[in-house]
Amino acid sequence: MDPAIASKVLPQGLRNRLSASVRLAPDPRVHYPGSDFPAALADAHILISGWGCPALTGDVLAHAPGLRAVMHAAGSVKSLVGEAVWRRGITVSSAADANAAPVVSHTLALITLAVRRTLSMAAGYREGWPAFEARSGADGRTVGIVGASRIGRRVITGLAKADAGYRLLVSDPCLADEDARLLGAERVELADLCRHSDVVSIHAPLLHETSGLFDAALLSLIPDGGALVNTARGPIVDTAALTAECASGRLEAYLDVTDPEPLPADHALLNLPNVLVTPHIAGAQGDEVTRLGRYAVEEVERWVAGRPLLGEVTRQALPRLA
Known part of the structure; x- marks a missing residue:
């Protein structure tokens, strides 16, 4: 993993626990692109990545004949594992739950800000x-959650528990109506969610089907003054279309991720007063990592003891994950 964060992710106390x-x-030092990373795997059975x-x-796995498990001390493993890993039958785990x-918390804070414009x-x-009449509170406001993902579900639960008077909608093609009700939300189609939501919060994975999903047509359905x-x-969002909506003053945007990432320093989204752009800080930061x-x-300990992994990622599930 990146040496800049390795000492935070795996401080000495955790390394002692591993041992x-x-x-x-x-030599348990961190190996990074440009170093002897493949060679360092020659005798490894487990890789903790980040x-x-x-x-x-x-080519990398050719240097790691004994590698049997990868414990990823971060979220998505899509850029890390591919067909070569699955062909070898290597077990993969992600710490996405710990990063959620x-x-x-970050998303709930942004939604709280957004409902008050x-x-x-x-x-x-x-x-x-x-x-007074220009002010906006939470009671009666509708929040639409796009994607009943690991994080999307927790955001719905958090909003429902907040007892702030929200009406909660959720759109996810894989979610049943009853499951949505159990979460505390009403399942609707995506277009209807946009039409009826004061705040739309995105929690869908990036797939072929979701790339550019929020285009000009879909963004236009969000009511005036929405976010x-x-x-x-x-x-997932068409940057040009969102920029146009925000530049007109019709919508607010609260963005922790952008396309491209990072945005050019002179990009309009960085200079609009109704747009907040943060540099991908919603996940674990600083000592949180x-x-x-x-x-x-803990996944290593479970794997060594022959117990089921809590964060195992399978080949079948990977396409639906973030």
Whole structure:
């Protein structure tokens, strides 16, 4: 993984804990692109990977004849594992569950800001104190959740528990009506969700079907004064179409991901008063990343003991994951 974050993800205490279950490599330093990464796997049975790990291609795995498990101390493994990994029957685990809690907290905060049209209110403050009728609260506002994913479900639950007076909608082709009700939301088609939501929050995975999903036509369905929240993947939203909507002042946007990422320094989205763009910070940051390392270490312990992994990623499930 990237040496800049390795000491946070796997501090000495976690490395000591690891050594109780497995024999660590003689030189457990981090290997990174441009180093002797493939050669370092020569005697490895387990790889703990993280942000910046090179893809496990067939050429890389040729240097790792004994590799049997990959514990990814981060979220998505889509850029890490491919056919070569599955052909070898290597077990793969992701710490996405450990990374979900910060994303959920961040998203709930953004939705709270969005329902009150915080960015527009802050920008208007320069022109004077807003009249009472211009203000917006949560009661009766509709929040639409796109994607009943690991994070999407937790966001729905968090909003329902907040008892803030929201009406909750969810759109996901794989979600049953009854399951939506159990979460505390009503399942609707995506177009209807956009038409009836004051805030639309995206939690779908980036797939061929979802790339560019929020195009000009879909964005136009969100009511005037509405907001789009995206803590999922940038390419799900057509950047040019969203920029046009926000530049007109019709919509607000709260974006932790963009397309491209990062945006050019002079991009309009970075300069509009009704748009908040953050540099992909919703997931575990700073000392929080230790939770990812802890999750990976616990997965190693389970794997060595022959117990089921909590974060196992299968070849069949991978296409539907973020």
